[in-house]
Amino acid sequence: MSEPVLIGSGMTGGYGAADILHDCTIAVEKGRISVIVGPNGAGKSTAMKAVFGMLPLRQGAVRLDGHDITGLSPQDRVAQGMAFVPQTRNIFPSMTVEENLEMGAFLRRDDIAGTMEEVYHLFPILAEKRHQPTGELSGGQRQQVAVGRALMTRPRILMLDEPTAGVSPIVMDELFDRIIEVARTGISILMVEQNARQALEIADTGYVLVQGRNAYTGSGAELLADPEVRRSFLGG
Template sequence: MSVLIGETMTGGYGGADILHGCTIAVEAGEIAVIVGPNGAGKSTAMKALFGMLPLRQGQVRLRGRDITALSPQDRVKAGMGFVPQVRNVFASMTVEENLEMGAFLREDDFRETMEMVYGLFPILREKRRQPAGQLSGGQRQQVAVGRALMTRPEVLMLDEPTAGVSPIVMDELFDKIIEIAAAGIAILMVEQNARQALNIADRGYVLAQGRNHFTDTGEALMANPEVRRSFLGG
């Protein structure tokens, strides 16, 4: 059974629907990637899964539990972490304060989780007293991912995690995403760098106009001539 599934999701932002019967799922320890052209509904699907967009039809389930009516905050409590594409760090707060904010819903000792984050992203330990706004783009992404991990999520959702970073930093972030998934956390991400993302994906979803056009393993999608021609530039 999928840890998280949004099934036949239909909805939008108050006017016309953007999603049309879209289904997205991810299993524990799996990397699932959503790709497609601009305006395909990729980020909208993520927001619907996280409760930031009301659904007119469809259902979201976490470990089989219907969470369609839950608020984003309650979804975090239930085991979901979400890293938005922009404004994903508190710029005036230090790195360590940002990580502590990720644990604001927890009542237990979170120091072990913080050590895990520092082990995953050693540069953050080095810069833990530095304001997050002074970091490079790639380092800020590490802070944002680390803060989400502080909630101890079962599902980590990433919206364009490599936007605006260099190819070297992108490869480093993807390596860390693989490491996080290997720990048993389900990873669901939207990514414009479709080829690179599908290379590390266990499962891929190609969306167009808010609908599922192709669903397969990352390897199979990369080898599909129609996917390559229509969505990967040949």
């Protein structure tokens, strides 16, 4: 089998002297959705940040298309086709929807109009509110802006840290539907999600982390069917 488009293998590292990740491996295939779940404090967001270069590794490596990018800065990883949407502070609230999307294309030197229309097609409500300050939008709409801005970079890898945090179940389902649509265009999705059951339902691959280690790995369907995973992490 060919190597995944993105893989963080054997990652060990943390903040200061304490390691949070312990020999953790996370990967995503081209055009597929990989989801990281686990209890609070399991190291889910830390694993995401390590893959994106926001956390120095003491051991392990990150490879993109088979090339070692462990030493690259997050900015350089963006230039290589990775986009990261943090859980909080992921929009410019005083700027309009359209201005936020334009900021997402800051590295591009080509015409961005086509990509912007693709984002508006994916999130029609943003087209309606394109001239409205983003800070006036609902929580779910702000998340759409954050994802849309990341898509403006035309990434190969879209990384989402808790994209449904604080939104209603209806909005969560809509966001997950849009994430599936993005993956169908060939963009790989790596996502940390607290709503484990719903996330695993859309996942091609799921990673259950416990104390910074891989506890369970499998397809979303396999993990949902695993009695131990269901009992320990999904409420039975």
